[in-house]
Amino acid sequence: MFDNFKIMWHQGKQFIPNVTTAKVPGIFRGRPIITRAKIDEAILVGLCPVKAISSNPVCIDLGKCTFCGECAIQFPDKISFTTDYKLSSNERDRLIIKEGDEAPIIVNPDTIRKEIHRLFGGSLKLRQVSAGGDNSCEWELNSSNNVQFDVSRFGVDFVASPRHADGIVITGPITENMAESVERCYNAVPNPKVIILVGTDAISGGIFADSPALNRDFLSKHTVDLYVPGNPAHPLTFINGVLSLLQKTKI
Amino acid sequence: MQHISINNNQSIALSEIPELIYSEFMKGNLELLSGKPERHCVNYFGYKTSGSIKLICCIADDVVHQIFVSSAIVDAVSILPSFTAQNHNFEKFEREIHENFGIPYSDHPWLKPLRYAHDRFDKSQVIGKYPFYKVESEELHEVGVGPIHAGIIEPGHFRFICNGEQIMHLEIQFGYQHRGIENLFLQKKKLLERTTLAENIAGDTAVGHSTAFVNLWESLCGYTPDPSLDFARTVALELERMANHTGDLSGVCADIAYQLGNSVYGRLRTPIINFLQEWGGNRLGKGLIRAGKINFPFTQTLADRLTEVFKAYEPDFNEITEKLFKLPSALSRMEKTGVVTYDEVLEIGTVGMAARMSGLNRDIRASHPSNLYGSILHKPVIKHHGDVYSRVQIRKEEIRQSIGYLKQLIANIPEFKKSEEFTATPLSDRFVISLVEGWRGEICHCAITDHSGNLVIYKIKDPSYHNWMALAQAVRNNDISDFPICNKSFSLSYSGQDL
Numbered sequence: 214m215f216d217n218f219k220i221m222w223h224q225g226k227q228f229i230p231n232v233t234t235a236k237v238p239g240i241f242r243g244r245p246i247i248t249r250a251k252i253d254e255a256i257l258v259g260l261c262p263v264k265a266i267s268s269n270p271v272c273i274d275l276g277k278c279t280f281c282g283e284c285a286i287q288f289p290d291k292i293s294f295t296t297d298y299k300l301s302s303n304e305r306d307r308l309i310i311k312e313g314d315e316a317p318i319i320v321n322p323d324t325i326r327k328e329i330h331r332l333f334g335g336s337l338k339l340r341q342v343s344a345g346g347d348n349s350c351e352w353e354l355n356s357s358n359n360v361q362f363d364v365s366r367f368g369v370d371f372v373a374s375p376r377h378a379d380g381i382v383i384t385g386p387i388t389e390n391m392a393e394s395v396e397r398c399y400n401a402v403p404n405p406k407v408i409i410l411v412g413t414d415a416i417s418g419g420i421f422a423d424s425p426a427l428n429r430d431f432l433s434k435h436t437v438d439l440y441v442p443g444n445p446a447h448p449l450t451f452i453n454g455v456l457s458l459l460q461k462t463k464i
Numbered sequence: 465m466q467h468i469s470i471n472n473n474q475s476i477a478l479s480e481i482p483e484l485i486y487s488e489f490m491k492g493n494l495e496l497l498s499g500k501p502e503r504h505c506v507n508y509f510g511y512k513t514s515g516s517i518k519l520i521c522c523i524a525d526d527v528v529h530q531i532f533v534s535s536a537i538v539d540a541v542s543i544l545p546s547f548t549a550q551n552h553n554f555e556k557f558e559r560e561i562h563e564n565f566g567i568p569y570s571d572h573p574w575l576k577p578l579r580y581a582h583d584r585f586d587k588s589q590v591i592g593k594y595p596f597y598k599v600e601s602e603e604l605h606e607v608g609v610g611p612i613h614a615g616i617i618e619p620g621h622f623r624f625i626c627n628g629e630q631i632m633h634l635e636i637q638f639g640y641q642h643r644g645i646e647n648l649f650l651q652k653k654k655l656l657e658r659t660t661l662a663e664n665i666a667g668d669t670a671v672g673h674s675t676a677f678v679n680l681w682e683s684l685c686g687y688t689p690d691p692s693l694d695f696a697r698t699v700a701l702e703l704e705r706m707a708n709h710t711g712d713l714s715g716v717c718a719d720i721a722y723q724l725g726n727s728v729y730g731r732l733r734t735p736i737i738n739f740l741q742e743w744g745g746n747r748l749g750k751g752l753i754r755a756g757k758i759n760f761p762f763t764q765t766l767a768d769r770l771t772e773v774f775k776a777y778e779p780d781f782n783e784i785t786e787k788l789f790k791l792p793s794a795l796s797r798m799e800k801t802g803v804v805t806y807d808e809v810l811e812i813g814t815v816g817m818a819a820r821m822s823g824l825n826r827d828i829r830a831s832h833p834s835n836l837y838g839s840i841l842h843k844p845v846i847k848h849h850g851d852v853y854s855r856v857q858i859r860k861e862e863i864r865q866s867i868g869y870l871k872q873l874i875a876n877i878p879e880f881k882k883s884e885e886f887t888a889t890p891l892s893d894r895f896v897i898s899l900v901e902g903w904r905g906e907i908c909h910c911a912i913t914d915h916s917g918n919l920v921i922y923k924i925k926d927p928s929y930h931n932w933m934a935l936a937q938a939v940r941n942n943d944i945s946d947f948p949i950c951n952k953s954f955s956l957s958y959s960g961q962d963l
């Protein structure tokens with residue numbers, strides 16, 4: 214009994230007091246900044262393993278980017294990654310960062326479905342479905358609810374059954390072999406419901422985008438409410454994205 | 465039997481692999497294994513070559529530290545006797561060969577689909593129609609779990625046959641995670657694309673699989689890496705091991721409803737993966753391991769940081785571990801639960817922790833060392849009971865061992881050269897096998913090039929490929945309520961199995 218208290222005491226305060234302002238340690242690759250420096254754009258575009266970079270003007274699509282950092286290593290004057298982990302948006306286009314863009318990426322309050330805040334603002338129960346996910350985003354979603362990130366303090370929880378859920382969180386590029394299960398899980402969630410895509414694999418297929426073993430039809434049939442970039446997505450990217458989606462004003 | 469004997473990461477001309485007639489090939493490989501627990505099949509696969517199928521079998525010998533490679537050419541229509549009928553080590557390998565090429569085996573006891581690969585031979589096999597083993601009895605019932613599980617984990621389908629609360633039989637069906645990675649390795653020609661693929665085989669083993677890939681790739685290109693690269697890979701592998709073991713201890717505590725252990729181990733994983741981020745910008749070590757270079761040299765500042773991390777980690781780890789291993793309610797859940805015996809693991813051919821838990825000494829770090837493991841002189845942690853407790857003990861001791869190795873490594877940081885683009889290209893008509901002891905166990909990558917140096921096959925084997933069968937064996941005669949803790953104590957990969 215006393216040992217338990219001792220152990221608890223020794224942990225100190227682990228939780229991150231403010232998840233919207235916390236700093237991540239070290240050289241996290243978050244929102245990139247692209248300068249107007251002149252470089253050989255063809256080489257830059259060609260080096261990216263997932264065709265996330267386009268030219269004229271140079272843009273990086275964070276829905277495709279695996280955050281490998283190679284572009285910034287090869288062209289340090291052109292591209293740098295900041296530690297800003299707020300990468301989520303409800304609009305796919307906002308994940309595309311253009312030359313000169315320095316503004317934060319936001320969840321656009323004007324285009325969030327109106328009922329989301331009203332119905333789920335106080336409590337959002339999510340069913341996670343891994344559909345070809347490599348267990349990195351899955352680990353980070355689990356971490357979102359460890360004692361440090363503690364997302365459940367905001368009323369956001371992962372539940373075991375889709376019937377108890379308000380929406381689904383998809384990780385992975387959606388394999389052909391999982392396509393039916395994803396659809397069935399989504400159908401089992403009562404209306405109204407949200408769809409959140411976590412990680413580059415889910416958003417664009419990532420490095421698997423042109424594999425014939427995928428079936429991403431689900432995404433053309435349904436509206437996605439939130440895109441959470443990363444490979445894997447950082448817990449703070451996920452948590453901040455969800456909080457913005459729910460339009461939580463009190464953190 | 466005729467075979468060529470090679471070292472881990474040694475590149476040889478494809479023509480040096482003896483080509484035998486199937487009957488000799490089979491007899492020879494079975495003989496190599498018979499009565500030799502120090503040997504096991506690390507890879508056995510086929511690929512199409514001018515209208516026929518070439519089978520390549522690789523048997524590792526842990527005592528002489530060599531891998532015996534032989535081959536045979538077969539067609540896809542003749543009925544062949546299976547290796548598996550005589551040695552169950554080959555069960556998965558032959559299922560895969562059958563699934564990919566349709567080779568009919570006359571006596572394979574369990575010739576079911578393995579992963580419903582996109583390019584499978586028989587497209588009429590679909591994932592919703594897996595032929596589960598059935599027992600007709602009024603007393604027994606079936607429990608189906610998955611593909612989507614209760615927690616945030618990868619998909620797979622478990623079918624239990626139970627007598628009341630007791631599990632009689634478990635069959636695990638895979639394939640849901642299949643992304644066609646091996647084919648993408650051939651399709652995508654850029655090195656960075658392939659490295660990214662390797663990092664995404666199993667995201668919890670990004671370092672393990674990318675290290676297997678770059679070791680292989682450098683050898684295939686006839687390139688000798690700088691010692692600083694071997695240093696970085698070894699450090700990253702041990703950090704990945706520590707992080708995953710710590711996370712698994714947290715998971716095991718969750719499954720026995722020991723909340724304090726769950727929280728403490730869970731939060732102790734954070735500083736380790738955050739250190740990986742401080743070093744390479746990614747908590748799971750993606751972006752860190754590259755062929756012929758490293759974008760993030762390991763510096764003295766990082767070494768000092770890691771020393772600080774250990775200073776904070778160790779007392780808290782020791783305190784909770786001492787508590788957990790003395791807690792009667794925890795011990796009673798772990799001891800004698802989910803037992804797999806030495807004879808069983810030998811028959812299945814398990815690797816890594818799932819071998820060492822039952823007294824079978826299999827650890828690539830000691831038996832076929834690559835990178836800096838040759839100089840570490842690693843002593844594998846071996847347990848004998850094959851139960852949840854043994855698997856948990858291995859993690860506890862390996863974490864301490866990894867800390868020891870890491871401290872020793874960072875006391876002597878080599879000089880990192882300025883990173884340069886890797887421009888070497890693969891040699892033509894070569895074969896390379898690369899073995900790495902990831903945190904779960906042995907990772908094996910094989911590659912073959914054609915006469916112009918293009919990849920003709922890239923073969924990946926995650927340790928889970930062997931070890932899932934051990935989980936199915938472990939839960940027999942256990943209560944179904946003990947399934948989660950058995951499963952967590954193995955902590956196997958679905959994506960690594962399905963590719």
Ligand code: SF4
Pocket residue numbers: 260261262263264265266273277278279280281282283284285
């Ligand atoms: S960091 Fe992103 S954009 Fe840059 S090369 Fe890597 S994947 Fe491409």
